[in-house]
Amino acid sequence: MRSLFFSLFIPALFVWLWSTGFIGAKYGLPYAEPFTLLLIRMLLTLSLLVVLARILKTRWPGWRGAGHLAVTGILVHGCYLGGVYYAIDGGMASGVVSLIVGLQPLVTAAAAVFFLKESVSGRQWLGLVLGLLGVALVLAEKYGGHGSGVGLTIWSLLWSLLALAGISMGTVYQKRHGTGADLVAGTLIQYSAAAMFFAVGAFTLETREVEWSLQLQLSMAWLVLGVSIGAILLLMWLIRQGAASQVASLFYLVPPVTALEAFLLFDERLGGLAMAGGMVAITGVALSVTQGQKT
Template sequence: MTAERQWPVAIMPIVFVLLWSTGFIGARYGLPYAEPFTFLVIRFALTLVLLVPLVWLMRGSWPNNRSLWGHAAVSGCLVHGIYLSGVFYAIDLGMPAGLGALLVGLQPLVTAILAGPLLGERLSTLQWGGLLLGLVGIGLVLGGKLDPASLQFEGFGWSALACIGAALVGISCGTLYQKRYCTGMPLLGGTVIQYLGALALTGLGSLALEQRQIEWNSTFILTLAWLVLVLSIAAILLLMALIKRGAASRVASLFYLVPPVTALEAWWLFDEQLPMLSLVGMAIAIAGVVLVVRGRKP
């Protein structure tokens, strides 16, 4: 392969992570005009309208048994439904997008802790060191936003932190569940079923907890179009291309950059400020995540 043909393949993982980081930015743009569950219902429904025909056009396969369909739906409720609902509600409650990206980016730490009792995996010495670094980093990040006198965070409350915690548990449990029960799931067809599960969950949440009022304007429509076309469709197709070329490991490594990239985007677009203590904590937490992932035993 010539150099001219190699460079687009080389930058594909970077493009994927850059696109992925905008999901938190999209939430900031769209949430003033729709409630979180309602916003996600519309997003998932439109994604399915576009994704189902793509399975046929690309001659994608579907899970080959009823049990795998059920497992894919459950993993979708966890990975997409609970995760995105928690993120959207946290941002709706005032949590900065960069901070939210960092906290859910701790997923490898939580997954490593849960993998012991659930999958029988033991942590290496390097992973224990990474967990300790991650905890120290998060303490610094949150400490930089906490007012010691009132024990309140700057710009958001403990409810937002609880929501992002639910998102973190959802993505971590969903990752382990998918690893255990969905190893034979085809990516494109399985993603459709996952979105169906997430749509059912967020639909129930919207009906039970929200007024389902939407302010249709250009900002909301453009944000929705970006989240559906770029995040839910283009990013999935790009991930499929990366997996086909064996570059999925490079994407996993570049995911460490999502929190700082999101923080930079949020600073540029919304003037979100993180104090120096929080920025130092972010760097330490990301280093902890790297150690946990790199220290995984083969």
């Protein structure tokens, strides 16, 4: 009974923590620019990871492995988080951003066909089509007038697509050049590379002005402890228990969870067309992921 509880609760908790990353971003962005906020988040997270690595006596990879991890970090954390934060900063609703980047399993499957020569079933292709159709319906409502698209720009859409491309290509790259490195060491190297990426962006594109309000401090504390550290520790536990596949199958729940949180906290509303599109997109991702589990 206890084993069943943990096998259901821990993956669900991990997905919830991941979804709150979008909410934490919206809380913090009024007080710091995206790359500046992310740079601070990464530096704080790295300071905690260094302590954790010393406690766990982490095994470090060689230079070649570290290089591959750095590339993955720039794609998965740098482009992904940078794109998400700039999309939200540009006015895109948190739920819509999470839905777009939630297509990652579908885009990754498609990219694997071209770069890894993997086969994709008809069910997975159907999932890809449904996912894209669902997002198109959401964007049609948000950008189609009727006052719902106020504050949204084409740049926010492009940033969200950068986030989707980054995490998708990063996943494929990691699969192709996996180093088998210790998870803490690998995460620390990836975050270090992402921090350098954010530093370049902050010093070239932004003013780096920060208003240290209580809201920003609370948001930063949650993003560091709850998301960057807490989610990683849960992921470590899941991997050790051999339950990582459960995380993949639950990832398609992130968009609706984020949309619910955004509605409760920010009164972000999705109309009938957008809600229908969201369900279609989630169904598409679910088809792809469940197919991947069976093969």
